[in-house]
Amino acid sequence: MEYGIFLLCSTAALLGTLVGFGGGIFVVPAMVLGFGIPIEVAIGVTAMSLFPSSLISSLGNLRNKNIDFRLLFALEPFTMVGAFGGAFLTSLLPSGPLKVIFGLFLILMSFKMGAKKKSSESSETSELPPKPWIRGFRKLNELKPVIHGPGYSVGLWAASVFGMLAGVIAGLFGIGGGVLKTPLMLNVFKVPVRTATATSLAMIMVTSLISGTTHFQLGHYSYPVLIPAVLGFVTGAVIGLWVGVKLTDQMIRKAISVTLFLAGVATFAHTLM
Numbered sequence: 001m002e003y004g005i006f007l008l009c010s011t012a013a014l015l016g017t018l019v020g021f022g023g024g025i026f027v028v029p030a031m032v033l034g035f036g037i038p039i040e041v042a043i044g045v046t047a048m049s050l051f052p053s054s055l056i057s058s059l060g061n062l063r064n065k066n067i068d069f070r071l072l073f074a075l076e077p078f079t080m081v082g083a084f085g086g087a088f089l090t091s092l093l094p095s096g097p098l099k100v101i102f103g104l105f106l107i108l109m110s111f112k113m114g115a116k117k118k119s120s121e122s123s124e125t126s127e128l129p130p131k132p133w134i135r136g137f138r139k140l141n142e143l144k145p146v147i148h149g150p151g152y153s154v155g156l157w158a159a160s161v162f163g164m165l166a167g168v169i170a171g172l173f174g175i176g177g178g179v180l181k182t183p184l185m186l187n188v189f190k191v192p193v194r195t196a197t198a199t200s201l202a203m204i205m206v207t208s209l210i211s212g213t214t215h216f217q218l219g220h221y222s223y224p225v226l227i228p229a230v231l232g233f234v235t236g237a238v239i240g241l242w243v244g245v246k247l248t249d250q251m252i253r254k255a256i257s258v259t260l261f262l263a264g265v266a267t268f269a270h271t272l273m
Contacts, residue, residue: 001035006228006235008034013053013236018244019256020182020197022050022204023236026262027229029269037225044220045229050208053233058202060241066198070147071191074156075163075181076203082167083207089168099267102169106264109183113257137188152190162188178204179263182256193249193256 008030009023016023024046031042061067141155166180178200185196215221244252 002224002228004035005031005225006232009049009229009232010236010239011232013233014240014243015236015255015259016178017053017057017201017237017240018197018247018252019259020200021178021259021263022054022201022208023233024050024208025179026266029266031225033269037222040215040218040220041222041225044212044215044218045222045226047208047215048212048221048226049229049233050204051212052230053237054201054205054208056234056237057241058198058205061198061201064194064198064245066194067202068147068149068191068195068199069202071149071154071159071185071189071195072199072202074147074154074159075166075185076206078160078163079167079181079203080207082164082169084167085164086168103264103267106179106260106267110257110260110264113183113187113253113260141189149191149195151192154189154191158189179260183260186253186256193252197244197252197256 009027012023012026012030014023015021015026027046027049028039028042031037031045032039037045058067137158140161141153141158143155143157145156147154147156147159162184166184169180181200181203182196185191185199186193191199247255
C-alpha cells in the first residue's frame with residue numbers, strides 16, 4: 001500500500017504543481033475508494049502533505065520571480081473567510097447534489113478553457129460589444145484600490161467578491177482553493193499563466209499549514225499513510241518544478257484545462273464516499 005500511496009501522491013503533486021492546484025482534490029477520493037483509508041485520515045494526511053510540497057514549489061517560483069504577493073494578499077484573506085462560511089453551509093445544504101453540480105461546472109470550465117484560444121483568435125476579426133455582466137465586472141475591477149501587474153490589473157473590491165466566492169465553494173465541497181483560484185486569476189483577472197499558478201500554490205502553502213496543523217492536533221493521520229504521502233508530494237513537487245520551466249504558457253494552459261476535467265471527475269467520486 002505504501003508504494004501505491006507514494007505513486008498516487010507524487011503523480012498528483014506533479015500535475016498540481018504544473019497547474020497551481022496542489023493535487024489534493026485527486027488524492028482524497030483515491031485514498032478512500034482505492035485504498036480503503038478512512039476519509040478523515042485521507043483529508044488530514046493530504047492537508048499535511050500539501051504544505052511541504054507547496055513550500056518547495058513556492059521557493060522555486062520565488063526564485064523565478066513568478067509569485068505576485070500583492071495579488072496573494074488581496075485574494076487569500078477573503079478566500080479564508082469564505083471557506084469558513086462554506087464549511088458552515090455544509091450542515092445546511094445537501095452535499096451530494098451540489099457536488100454533482102460543481103463537478104459539471106468544473107468540466108464545463110475545462111472545455112471553455114480548451115476552446116479559449118480559438119475563440120480569442122476569432123474575436124480579433126470580429127469584435128462584439130461586451131455582455132452586461134462583463135461590463136459590470138470591469139467597472140467593479142476599476143474601483144480603487146487597484147493592483148497593477150505586467151499586463152493586468154486587479155481591483156481590491158473585485159478580488160474580495162471573487163475570493164470570497166472561491167472560498168465558499170472550497171469550504172462547501174471540502175476541496176483546495178487552487179482548483180478555483182487559478183482559473184479565476186486566468187479568466188477573470190487575465191493574470192499571466194505562470195504568475196497565476198505560482199501565486200495559487202503560494203496561497204495553498206498558507207491554507208495547508210493551517211489545515212494540516214488542525215488535522216494533526218485532531219489525530220487525523222496514520223504514519224504508514226502520512227510518510228509515503230509526504231515523500232510522494234515532495235517528489236512530485238520537485239519534478240513539477242523541473243518540468244514546468246520546460247513547458248510553454250500554452251502547454252500549461254492546456255494542462256490546466258485537462259486537470260479541471262479530471263477535478264470534475266474527482267468531485268463526482270466524492271459523492272461515492
